[in-house]
Amino acid sequence: MSKLPLIGQPVPRLEGKLKVTGAAKYSGEYNMPGLLYGYVVNSTITKGKINKIDTDAAKALTGVIDIFTHEHRPRLAWFDLQYADMDAPPGTPFRPLHNNEIKYNGQPVALVVANTFELARYAASLVIINYEEEVFCTNLVANINKARSPKRGIATALKPLPPKPTGDFEKAFKKSYAQVSAEFFHGTEHHNPMELFATTTIYEGEGKLTIYDKTQGTINSQLYVANIFGLHFKNVRVIAPYVGGAFGSALRPQYQLFLSVLAALELKRPVRVTLERHQMYTIGHRPSTLQRTRFGADAAGKITSLNHSAFGETSQYEDYTEVVVNWSHMLYPSPNTLMEYKLIPLDVYTPLDMRAPGGSTGSHAIESTMDELSYKLKIDPLEFRLINYGETDESAGRPYSSKELRQCYLQGAERFGWSKRNPEPRSMKKGNKLVGYGMATGIWEAMAVPARAEAILTKQGKLQINSAVTDIGTGTLTVMTQIAADELGLALDDVTFSYGDSKMPFAPIQGGSFTVASVGSAIKAAGKALRKKMWKIAKKIPGSPLKSTDLEDVIFQEGKIILKNNAAAFVSFSQVIEANKNRVIKTTNTSVPNIFQLKKYSRATHSAAFVEVEVDEELGVVHVTRAVTAVAAGRIINPKTARSQILGGMIWGIGKALHEETISDFRMGKYMNPNMAEYHIPVHADIHELDVIFVEENDEIVNELGSKGVGEIGVVAMPPAIANAIYHATGKRINRFPIHFDSLL
């Protein structure tokens, strides 16, 4: 009897015990003798120049070791390119302590290094900075007239610009039977992972560094440090053992990494720099975005015209882009389309991918407009989506590698009880509360990028797998171990996965929901290559029962290579090691997505979210009392951790629709609520019944695992489904997120 595959099993997180006992160490938790503490001083103006930095009073304190500023720092790399990381948008990357120029409010301008954290913090308060302020603008809506097209760059490959117009939108829209035009806005949002950004850099001597960094890419941080500080790549080791959440915020190296390394190299001592919570509002954000839609349909409910325009915020020095407007035509066929995406440069730090970047923004406008149009047509919102179901991706003129969205709609509606919905707004009540049902569609591109992995059969006949990839809480350790174990037919206990270390084989930054597809495929490739090596050795053993076999004739199971049709004929892994003169067997392999095959297809994850809200009209309070999200994401490697990813995404959706907003004072150019008490995220009391369905989806094209990734898709459909439910409950269409209570009174 063959062993049950581990892929598809709800394996509990392998690092679970370490996380529930406090044994899991994060990057700011490596204590050692002689450790110094760095505290960052941030600019209090938004734009201008530093005239003078007076550090005398701070330096006079016993225990303050040094204070680094643009006037007091070592020589650094000269070229912009050397500051570019794997996720750098087109433009010139921000250089900490480069010169006296201030580009945004909260820019790091000095690092105080002292014997204790408390002393560094106190000394930082004594640094006096004299600025020359310049006129700035941080208000997106007031600067729409400055909108321009984004620059193209390497990032454009993963973030395609809008497709070209098709047909004649204006004419078709004018002629359409039913029309909706609407405007949507959401303000700035911040990632706010629970862990504070921290880097501990250990100076090992002779230009060697060991760095514990909060990052979504150990090799990305390694590359950045080596380039800027002129160190040999192999002398910079970046370790990210546990990452306390990131959600995109650690896709790019953050300034605490730069400052910690700078101080450690200069002082030749270990230095830790930990940001405070308020400083975590100075390292990237989801850009405020204004969107306009115009959708038209014929009397039968078929969409005839789609127009979606978005105006996103970026910094003055980089063109950060998101895929906001490409989705509607991927979902809904229409002969006439017009999609536009523009940027408005403001005096802010460059925005940074935040869970479902662009997708969750675009879906807000698209799915709310679809909802409104369904009411105009007097067609049930779900029925309206089914009428306009795209069997293929019309925007790209190609089929989907797989698309089980219809099943998401049907199974989600069934589980939720959508049929019990009275279509009339304000028709459903529970006590003194209005009840609303809303739904929306979600889509996210299923991407993959090259990655490498090493597979080693140890002397004990166990499997060791190595990759530089991080686990930011997504369950990467667990799912990669499952994938590897299945390749060699081993139990989980017989597989060790080492990760989160730049000395391991190359892995891309962990984002975009492409980790399983990329690193998982590399591990599969390495496992496969290892099997072949082992089989070749096994064949050559004198008297081997596998002597005249092909690789297809054998299976790997329970530490043996067994002849498929004769379980008694086998060579054990330990015999293979013995035949290899007791040396381990190693292979390192690369997985490169087959672009020529893949480009014939659109690849996407889909979802349908169904939401029940209760609205207290006297208080304006909204509760998401029930929600079901049905997801089609190909093969689910681990239903337990994948469900958690979707639940987490759904809760992010609740936050986006109802809670989250970084409020700017445009006169000061700064954020006014940079803390966890005033930047609201959903708390336990906000979360009620959430349910997740994974529909069957077989995809033999997307990658060898048939798996599409689940990190973002849970976020995408929830916010518009909530807004649509609020409309159904109250008859009020609120297109500005988060939806505040005052708009419902």
Next chain:
Amino acid sequence: MMSSEHCPISLQVNNEKLILTVFPWVSLLDALRDKLNITGPKKGCDHGQCGACTILCDGKRIVSCLTLAIMKDGSSITTIEGISQGDLHPLQQAFINHDAFQCGYCTPGQICSAIGMFEEGKAKTRDDVKELMSGNLCRCGANMNIIDAIMEIKEMNSHE
């Protein structure tokens, strides 16, 4: 100024008596993490807003970031590291079973807070638990699984 006010204090931490000297302005959280190398309690905000630093002090849950170490001279402290001796505490196991964490950073605080909440005896229903645990934020969105894990142990305790 900085060196003249070093205060000796004694803390019983996870059943071990520890003597240390701290400045009066050092928070209990920083004393634990930086001075005693007990890094289970986490720093997520340093303002008592996120609950990641929750520990048990003389049996009561407190946010250690809003507590100065010298205020707790002579107290008995239990951090996540001391919640169980040997086997996992049932709540720790329930967290694993329910997948009640992702990144794990809020987890020590959630577990200590829930144990403190059980002792307070105010939580009767699931809604009570959600309300009384709302000082412990989770950004990964493991909220439902966290409450499921806590409810499992709460119901188990009430049957004893």
